[in-house]
Amino acid sequence: MHNPQLNKHGELQHLLTLDGLPKAILSQILDIAAPFTEVAEREVKKLPLLRGKSVFNLFFENSTRTRTTFEIAAKRLSADVINLNVSTSSTAKGETLLDTVDNLCAMQADMFVVRHASSGAPYLIAEHLQRTGRDHIHVVNAGDGRHAHPTQGLLDMYTIRHYKQDFTKLTVAVVGDVLHSRVARSEIAALTTLGVPEIRVIGPKTLLPTDIDRMGVHVFHDMREGLKGVDVVMMLRLQNERMNGALLPSSQEYFKFYGLTQDKLALAKPDAIVLHPGPMNRGVEIDSAVADGGNAVILPQVTFGIAVRMAVMSMLAGS
Amino acid sequence: MHNPQLNKHGELQHLLTLDGLPKAILSQILDIAAPFTEVAEREVKKLPLLRGKSVFNLFFENSTRTRTTFEIAAKRLSADVINLNVSTSSTAKGETLLDTVDNLCAMQADMFVVRHASSGAPYLIAEHLQRTGRDHIHVVNAGDGRHAHPTQGLLDMYTIRHYKQDFTKLTVAVVGDVLHSRVARSEIAALTTLGVPEIRVIGPKTLLPTDIDRMGVHVFHDMREGLKGVDVVMMLRLQNERMNGALLPSSQEYFKFYGLTQDKLALAKPDAIVLHPGPMNRGVEIDSAVADGGNAVILPQVTFGIAVRMAVMSMLAGS
Amino acid sequence: MHNPQLNKHGELQHLLTLDGLPKAILSQILDIAAPFTEVAEREVKKLPLLRGKSVFNLFFENSTRTRTTFEIAAKRLSADVINLNVSTSSTAKGETLLDTVDNLCAMQADMFVVRHASSGAPYLIAEHLQRTGRDHIHVVNAGDGRHAHPTQGLLDMYTIRHYKQDFTKLTVAVVGDVLHSRVARSEIAALTTLGVPEIRVIGPKTLLPTDIDRMGVHVFHDMREGLKGVDVVMMLRLQNERMNGALLPSSQEYFKFYGLTQDKLALAKPDAIVLHPGPMNRGVEIDSAVADGGNAVILPQVTFGIAVRMAVMSMLAGS
Numbered sequence: 001m002h003n004p005q006l007n008k009h010g011e012l013q014h015l016l017t018l019d020g021l022p023k024a025i026l027s028q029i030l031d032i033a034a035p036f037t038e039v040a041e042r043e044v045k046k047l048p049l050l051r052g053k054s055v056f057n058l059f060f061e062n063s064t065r066t067r068t069t070f071e072i073a074a075k076r077l078s079a080d081v082i083n084l085n086v087s088t089s090s091t092a093k094g095e096t097l098l099d100t101v102d103n104l105c106a107m108q109a110d111m112f113v114v115r116h117a118s119s120g121a122p123y124l125i126a127e128h129l130q131r132t133g134r135d136h137i138h139v140v141n142a143g144d145g146r147h148a149h150p151t152q153g154l155l156d157m158y159t160i161r162h163y164k165q166d167f168t169k170l171t172v173a174v175v176g177d178v179l180h181s182r183v184a185r186s187e188i189a190a191l192t193t194l195g196v197p198e199i200r201v202i203g204p205k206t207l208l209p210t211d212i213d214r215m216g217v218h219v220f221h222d223m224r225e226g227l228k229g230v231d232v233v234m235m236l237r238l239q240n241e242r243m244n245g246a247l248l249p250s251s252q253e254y255f256k257f258y259g260l261t262q263d264k265l266a267l268a269k270p271d272a273i274v275l276h277p278g279p280m281n282r283g284v285e286i287d288s289a290v291a292d293g294g295n296a297v298i299l300p301q302v303t304f305g306i307a308v309r310m311a312v313m314s315m316l317a318g319s
Numbered sequence: 320m321h322n323p324q325l326n327k328h329g330e331l332q333h334l335l336t337l338d339g340l341p342k343a344i345l346s347q348i349l350d351i352a353a354p355f356t357e358v359a360e361r362e363v364k365k366l367p368l369l370r371g372k373s374v375f376n377l378f379f380e381n382s383t384r385t386r387t388t389f390e391i392a393a394k395r396l397s398a399d400v401i402n403l404n405v406s407t408s409s410t411a412k413g414e415t416l417l418d419t420v421d422n423l424c425a426m427q428a429d430m431f432v433v434r435h436a437s438s439g440a441p442y443l444i445a446e447h448l449q450r451t452g453r454d455h456i457h458v459v460n461a462g463d464g465r466h467a468h469p470t471q472g473l474l475d476m477y478t479i480r481h482y483k484q485d486f487t488k489l490t491v492a493v494v495g496d497v498l499h500s501r502v503a504r505s506e507i508a509a510l511t512t513l514g515v516p517e518i519r520v521i522g523p524k525t526l527l528p529t530d531i532d533r534m535g536v537h538v539f540h541d542m543r544e545g546l547k548g549v550d551v552v553m554m555l556r557l558q559n560e561r562m563n564g565a566l567l568p569s570s571q572e573y574f575k576f577y578g579l580t581q582d583k584l585a586l587a588k589p590d591a592i593v594l595h596p597g598p599m600n601r602g603v604e605i606d607s608a609v610a611d612g613g614n615a616v617i618l619p620q621v622t623f624g625i626a627v628r629m630a631v632m633s634m635l636a637g638s
Numbered sequence: 639m640h641n642p643q644l645n646k647h648g649e650l651q652h653l654l655t656l657d658g659l660p661k662a663i664l665s666q667i668l669d670i671a672a673p674f675t676e677v678a679e680r681e682v683k684k685l686p687l688l689r690g691k692s693v694f695n696l697f698f699e700n701s702t703r704t705r706t707t708f709e710i711a712a713k714r715l716s717a718d719v720i721n722l723n724v725s726t727s728s729t730a731k732g733e734t735l736l737d738t739v740d741n742l743c744a745m746q747a748d749m750f751v752v753r754h755a756s757s758g759a760p761y762l763i764a765e766h767l768q769r770t771g772r773d774h775i776h777v778v779n780a781g782d783g784r785h786a787h788p789t790q791g792l793l794d795m796y797t798i799r800h801y802k803q804d805f806t807k808l809t810v811a812v813v814g815d816v817l818h819s820r821v822a823r824s825e826i827a828a829l830t831t832l833g834v835p836e837i838r839v840i841g842p843k844t845l846l847p848t849d850i851d852r853m854g855v856h857v858f859h860d861m862r863e864g865l866k867g868v869d870v871v872m873m874l875r876l877q878n879e880r881m882n883g884a885l886l887p888s889s890q891e892y893f894k895f896y897g898l899t900q901d902k903l904a905l906a907k908p909d910a911i912v913l914h915p916g917p918m919n920r921g922v923e924i925d926s927a928v929a930d931g932g933n934a935v936i937l938p939q940v941t942f943g944i945a946v947r948m949a950v951m952s953m954l955a956g957s
Contacts, residue, residue: 045691075692106622279737279738427710
C-alpha cells in the first residue's frame, strides 16, 4: 500500500501519523531538529526558510497550547501564519470541509496544520490535495480525535534520544489512559520503529484499548511491577472528563494506583527520565515532587517540540 | 456631488462601494491586480509595498473567510496586521464607533478594513476621517449590511475580464437572492460601468428588491429563460436563515427552480463561466456537478480576490 | 526590601507597578519614549530592536484595547507576537498558572505581557522567574485586578510632561472612581515620585478607598472645589457595572455631581489639560463638549501610549 505521507521519491509529503513512517524519515526529522534547538538560544531567533510561505493553522477544535507551538515554529521560520478557528467559521455556514480547504488552497496556502476532533480529517485533506494534483501544499496533523498527534510523538522521541542516545537498549513504559490518548499510539509506533526492544504499557483495564496486545507491548496493571528497571517513563495525561465517569472510581483512587510518585519512580533505573505531554494534572497522574524533580524532562520536551515542528515544517515547505 | 471615495486629485482615497466609482479607477484596480497574481506563484510571496504600515481588520461582525483574505493580502504586502473583533470589545463597554476609530487612529493606523452589519458604517468612518483632516488613513469596506462588498465585486470583474476580456460584448446573468445580497448591487454597478450591454437578474419575486427595474437590468423569474445565451452566470449565495422563513417554501423547492444544474447551464453559451462568492450551499443554489465542473471559475475567483485586495491596499497606502 | 522590578544593577527587569519605581527609572522611560513618538510618523514605522524576540500577550482577562496597544508596540519593534487568551485555554484544563508560564518559557519566550483579574498575578510570575534563575525573561503588567496598570500611568506622565514640562509646579486632580480603578494608584504613585506638590482626589465617599488619606493627597467630595486652579485633570472611567449598584444612585446623578462639563472645567486654569484612560462614557463621567474640546489631550495619550510601551519593551528586551 502506498504511504500517503511520502511522495514518489520517498520524501516526506505530509505528516499525518508516526505509524508506518520509515525509520530513515523518523531519524531524519530528529537530525534536522537538532540545530533548530540552537536557533532558539540566539539573540535573533529567526531563520528565513519559510519566508513568504503561508501557513494556515486550521483548528476545527480549540487547542491554544498546540496552536501556539506551531505558530511559534512557523514564525521563527519567517512564515506568514494565519490562525483559523474553523469551528466558528464557514463550516457553521454549511460549507463542506473540502470546500473550505479548496478555498484556502486558492489563496495560495503552502501548509495546513490541522487539528480536528474526528480521526482521519487530516488524511481526508491530504488525499484530496493529492487527488487534485496539488503536491506543493502540505498537511501536518496537529491531533485528530483519538487517532494520532505525530509531532508530540516526535518530540518525545527527540527527548529520549537526547538523554539516552541509543534506542536499542531501552525499556520504556507508557503509563495511563492509553485508550483515550492520541499520543500513546504515535509513541508506541515510533518507539517500535526506532528499535526499542521492550515497551511496557501500564494502566487499569478500563483505560487500555482491547487490542493492546496486538501492539507488541507488555501490559501491566500493577504500576510498581511495570516500572521496575525502566529507562524511560512516559506519562499520559488523564483527561478531566474521564475522572468522574464510569471508567474511574475517583481521581484520588487513580493517583493511589497509577499516579507517579517518587516512591514508585524509585523502582525505575536511577537515571530514568520522566516525560509528560502536558498540561499536567498534579496530584492525579503525577505528583508534584516528580514533576519538579530531577528525573523529569517535561520542560525540555516543550523546547524540543518547537525544534521538531520547525524541522517538519522546513522539510515539507522549506526553500 | 463629491464622491467620498476619491481625493481632490480624483485618486482612490477609500474603497466603499463600486456604485459611482469611475470606469478609469475600476480599470486601474484590475490592471494593478494583474501582476499581483504572479507574486502568489513565487517562492517568496512577499512585496515590501506596505512595510511598516498598520492595517486594522475592524470586524464588527464575524466573517473569518473575508478577514482571512484581507489578512493574507496585507501580510503579502508586508504590512503589520491587527485583527480586532470589535463585537467583543470596546463597543461592549459603551464606547461609540467613532471613539473606537479615533483611538485606533491615535495608534497611527494607516488603513481600516471594516466589516459591519449596518449599511453605511464604513462611510461614517470615512467621512469622520475626512472631516477631521486625517487624509492619510484609508477605509476599505469589507461588507456593510445589505449595502456593498466592493472587493467581492472587483474580484468578480477581474475574473470576468480574465476569461472574457471585452466587457462590451457580454450578456451576464445574476442569479438568486438579490434582495439580501451585499454583492449583487456592487456587481450590477460595476458591470454597468464597465460597459456590459445586457445584465439579467434571475430570481423569485420574494428575493428581488422592489426597485430592481431602476437598476437598468432585465428581470427573469424563469431561470431557463434568463440563462439563454449568457456568457457569464453569477450565482449568489442563499443564506441559510432565509431558507426556512416566509420568503421561500423550502431549499429543495428553491433548488428545483433556481438551483444551477448542468441541465439549466446547457442553455447558456457553451463557454459560459460560472461564478459564486462562496461559501457554497451545494444542492441548494448550485449543484455539485456544476460547482466542480469545467465552466466553474469559483476557485480562480478566490485567487484573484487576493490579488485585487493587494491592488486596492497598495493603491491606497502603498509607498 | 528588594524591589523585584529592578535587577542587581538597578536596571528595569520587570514592569509591575509604578509604586516604588525610582524617579531615575521613571524619567528614563519617558526619555526613551520620546524618539519613539517620531517613529510612528515615519513612512516605515518599524525598528529592529526586538527582531526575533518572542513576546507573549498572556491575557487571563479579555481586554482588546490594551492587548492591541501592546501588540502594535511589539510589532513596530519587529518582535514576533503571540496572543494567548488564557481564560479559554490550559487553565480550563486544570493547569496551574505557573505550569502555563513554565511551558511558555520552555518555548523560549522573551517577554510576557500579563493581564489578570487578580491583583498580584504578574508579581507571582516575576518572582517565579527570578526564583528559577530565568533573568532573561521579562514581565510587563498590563493590568492586574484593582492593583496596578503601570503603562497607563506612564503614558499619563508622558502626556503631562509633554504639555506641562515641569512636574514640580503642578496641581493635579484625579477625579472619579478611585476605589475600583487600577489606574489611579499608579498615577498617584508616579505623580508623587516625579515631584508634583499638590495631588487632589475628587469623588464621592463610596468610590474612594478608605485609606485614601494615607496616600498623601487632598480629598474633595465637591468637584467644583477640587478643580479650582488645577493644571491637570485626570478623569477616571466609571465602570458600567458600578452604575446600577449600591454605590451610585444613577449615572445621571453621577454626571450632575462628578461629570466633567465645560462649566466645571472653567474653574481649573485656562490652559488645564484633561486626560481620560478610555474608553469614555460620554455623558456619564465626561461631557462630549469637554471630550472633544481644546483642553482634552485624550487622543494624544493613546499615541504616547504606544511610544511608552515601545520604550518599556526595548529597555527590557532590546538588543
